[in-house]
Amino acid sequence: MTVLAGFLGSGKTTLVNHLLRQADGPRIMVLVNDFGDLPIDEDLIAAKDGDTLTLANGCACCSMGAGLYKAFSTALDYEPTPDHLLIEASGVAEPKRIANFARAEPDLTLNGIVTMVDALNFQTTREDQRLSEIVEAQISSAHILLLNKCDLAQQQNIDICAEILRHVNETAPIIKITHGALSGDIFFGEGRSIDRLSETSNDSHSHTHETDFSRWSVATDSEINKATLKEVLNHLPPSILRVKGIFRATGESDLWVAHKAGTHIDISPLSMDSSFSGRTGFVAIGTKSPDFSNILDAAFHSLK
Amino acid sequence: MSAITVFSAKKIITMNPARPNATHVAVRDGRVLATGTIDEIAGWGDYTLDDSFANKVIMPGFVEGHCHLMAGGIWRYTYVGYQDRVDPDGKLWPGVKTLEEVLTRLKEAEMELGPDDALVAWGFDPIFLMDRRLDKNDLDNVSPSRPIAVVHSNFHLLTVNSASLSLANYVADMDVDGIALGPDGSPNGELQEMAAMFPIMRRLGIDLRELGRTERSLVDFGKVCNRVGVTTAADLINDLPDEDVAQMKTITDGSDYPIRLMSLLNGISQPADETRERALELKGKSTEKLRLGAVKIITDGSIQGFTARLRWPYHYNGAPNGIWNIAPEQLNVLVSVLNEAGVQMHIHTNGDEAIEVALDALEQAKIKKNRPDLLHVLQHCQMADRAQFRKMKRLGVAANLFSNHIYYFGDKHYELTIGPDRALRMDACQSAIDFGVPFAIHSDAPVTPMAPLFTAWCAVNRLTESGKLLGEYERISVDEALQAITLGAAATLHMDHEVGSIETGKWADFAILENDPETIGAENLKDVGIWGTVLAGEKHKIP
Structure with a gap:
């Protein structure tokens, strides 16, 4: 489960539409914790049943208007079980409170809090006495920060925003985006590409480069110490946005899953019913930089 | 012509200033035909005299302007509160005063259950959280195998036993906010806020919202009202x-x-826009006994939960400011849309910043379009200062004040949440009167028990649970308090032309009392006995 937070007008709805439009494969269920319109472009909607919209690509969208209890019950009982739960938090919601549902509920795994900030209006909102604490809470609890509308704001303002964000939240990576667009694998993590590890041989790694982001993967069936792994993930620089891996833990028979979403790290047993391909290894996404692969190569080399 | 029934009474308190007291009231077609002496009434023609209330006092049926249908449904669970309460069927549940008494009551309830039932209790009072907290070990002694969940009176905390914890795989070193840990690092059974409570509530099927929805719950809600003399009640939020x-x-x-x-x-x-359309549609479905069409808007949280939105200087104990359920900017839009369409709004505001934001929204809406036909209401409105009451008067906005809070939470507000200055002016009935703001007082049942005469007692005496007088100035007279629980509340529901007083043309809805609230003494107001009610001329004796 991923929580998407951010104040009114920051562009959450546009991003949600973008993610749903892009989705091909993983079923995303969106819970909207706002009493605005269900933020789904008309052409995506296949059917409407009460508070729930069904999309042609298997995704769904449900209003949280009747309360968190009902919304989470609906989502958890939904058939077929969604692969990702995306909570579009209300503009005044404390994302941490919502993320706690995933931390407490055994049927959910927290995939991080992503907070979106509008580079155009951020400073005005932040100076509003009635809203300043909540804006601060949204930023400080984020595991990944998205600075949106970077095409519309002046460079100087973007820099000031980034500086304030860094001041409130020292560790979360800041991704600058335009038009609320971000690719699904960065937002949700590389759910499917683990399976694609079969394309590479054992103990090898590959990387692909796109314009702004780099991707990296390694296949390994070595036994890995969980505490050491956590340390390694913890010490990766903010430019490494997401890491996901399935691995054999030292001294344990079961397989384990590790997630890193910005500053959020979760290491838990691989659930029995997951459609696991049998390949173990790690994949990562980060912002493009010359030493991207070297950092990851070195970090994971130290695990062996 | 329909038959006339005349009720005689020791005294009838009409709330009609032209004829404040009477000995007889005549009813025809469910409505009040006349009040006065039997000679005056006789002029209306033949009548049947009913003297079953000859030794009783008749008042207008009380109006509870803010409660929830859950007040009926919650009784399917075992009551473990500190105060005495009466269930819908009239059984007295004495308050449990020690942790041992809580556990004894749970053990008794446990023996009544079928093998697969969970034991769920409600009303557990925070007073027990002062020295030693209830934990899973206590509840494991009640049953090590049957899941147990004790819902606290504020509905924001839950204490469960080990059997419940294991349902949700709650184990040591989870490090989740809201799952309290014992000295050994494992969950001690106390769960704070919905995120931590949800996995267990879901697995035990405890859905508080659903509690108000069943037929039995509606019937029980009617019984709860009847026992305390209420003939009109507002269920303050519903989908x-x-x-x-x-x-x-x-x-x-x-x-x-x-x-x-x-x-x-x-x-x-x-x-x-959808809220507007649905509200207008619902309004058309109203009947004589079911009123629809008004809208509830929740802005902030609760003072005792530290989630109310406060203005400077914020919480007395330094706790962070509370939460918004709707952004001020969005509230402005919503309030304007509904006001323009003629939809009455009841806006939940506890903290003074929430009150400010709501009044600003109403001000903007009323500048855009004046709707003199609508009386919008600030619900709870607990921390309003006198400037805000003046603004309510200017804007023509009413307040429904949460007087029961003075007794149930007043000590905590004075010592912890908002401190002495603002605690003394809480739920300021006298200020409302000073500036001519229409007002009512309420229980928010089941948060506190429904009993308008107790609520009136709170507004008149302003005594906290520990016996402290909280804000002498804001005390009001018995007459003013009786007005607040009848006509005052009726006005907040746009029903004061139909109910709230005993006068010609209004519904014959009465509270039948064993004692006279005007003479029993302010300190005894809460102890007035209740025989039952009359609704549209039909008697409803408490069974």
């Missing part, structure tokens, strides 16, 4: 899907159903 409306209509239509029920649509579960 009101068609099937629930149909069920409410069927049940309230029954001649044995003892109240007029108003149910308010949740205004923040859909976009503003």
Whole structure:
């Protein structure tokens, strides 16, 4: 489960539409914790049943208007079980409170809090006495920060925003985006590409480069110490946005899953019913930089 | 012509200043035909005299302007509160005063259950959290195998036993906010806030919202009202899907159903335009006993939960400011849309910043379009200062004040949440009177027990649970308090032309009292005995 937070007008709805439009494969269920319109472009909607919209690509969208209890019950009982739960938090919601549902509920795994900030209006909102604490809470609890509308704001303002964000939240990576667009694998993590590890041989790694982001993967069936792994993930620089891996833990028979979403790290047993391909290894996404692969190569080399 | 029934009484308190007291009231077609002496009434023609209230006092049926249908349904669970309460069937549940008494009551309830039932209790009082907290070990002694969940009186905390914890795989070193840990690092059974409570509530099927929706719950709610002399009650938030409306209509239509029920649509579960359309549609479905069409909007949280939105200097104990359920900017839009369409709003505001934001929204809406036909209401409105009351008067906005808070939470407000200055001016009935703001007082049942005469006692005496006088200035007279629980509350529901006083043309809805609240003494107001009620001329004796 991923929580998407951010104040009114920051562009959450546009991003949600973008993610749903892009989705091909993983079923995303969106819970909207706002009493605005269900933020789904008309052409995506296949059917409407009460508070729930069904999309042609298997995704769904449900209003949280009747309360968190009902919304989470609906989502958890939904058939077929969604692969990702995306909570579009209300503009005044404390994302941490919502993320706690995933931390407490055994049927959910927290995939991080992503907070979106509008580079155009951020400073005005932040100076509003009635809203300043909540804006601060949204930023400080984020595991990944998205600075949106970077095409519309002046460079100087973007820099000031980034500086304030860094001041409130020292560790979360800041991704600058335009038009609320971000690719699904960065937002949700590389759910499917683990399976694609079969394309590479054992103990090898590959990387692909796109314009702004780099991707990296390694296949390994070595036994890995969980505490050491956590340390390694913890010490990766903010430019490494997401890491996901399935691995054999030292001294344990079961397989384990590790997630890193910005500053959020979760290491838990691989659930029995997951459609696991049998390949173990790690994949990562980060912002493009010359030493991207070297950092990851070195970090994971130290695990062996 | 329909028959006339005349009730005689020791005294009739009419709330009609032209004829404040009477000995007889005549009823025809469910309405008050006349009040006065038997000689005066005789002029209306033949009548049947009913003297069953000859030794009783008749008042207008009380109006509870803010409560929830859950007040009926919650009784399916075992009551473990500190105060005495009476269930819908009249059974007295004495308050449990020690942890041992709580556990004894749970053990008794446990023996009544079937093998697969969970034991769920409610009303557990925070007073027990002062020295030693209830934990899983206590509840494991009640049953090590049957899941147990104790819902605290504020509905924001839950204490469970080990069997419940294991249902949700709650184990040591989870490090989740809201799952409290014992000295050994494992969960001690106390769960704070919905995120931590949800996995267990879901697995035990405890859905508090659903509690108000069943037929039995509606029937029990009517019984709860009847026992305390209430003939009109407002259920202050409901999603009101068609099937629930149909069920409410069927049940309230029954001649044995003892109240007029108003149910308010949740205004923040859909976009503003949809709320408007649905509210107008619902208004058309109103009947004599079921009133629909008004909207509830929740802005902030609760003072005792530290989630109310406060202005400077914020919480007395330094706790962070509270939460918004709707952004001020969005509230402005919603309030304007509904005001323009003629939809009455009841806006939940506890903290003074929430009150400020709500009043600003109402001000903007009223500048855009004046709707003198609508009386919008600030619900709870607990921390309003005198400037805010002046503004309410200017804007023509009413307040429904949460007087029961003075007794139940007043000590905590004075010592912890908002500190002495603001605690002394809480739920400021006298200020409302000073500036001519229409006002009512309420219980928010089941948060505190429904009993308008107790609520009136709180407004008159302003005594906290520990016996402290909280804000002498804001005390009001018995007459003013009786007005607040009848006509005052009726006005906040747009029903003061139909109920709230005993005068010609209004519904013959009465509270039948064993004692005279005007003479029993201010300190005894809460102890006035209640025989039952009359609704549209039909007697509803408490069974």
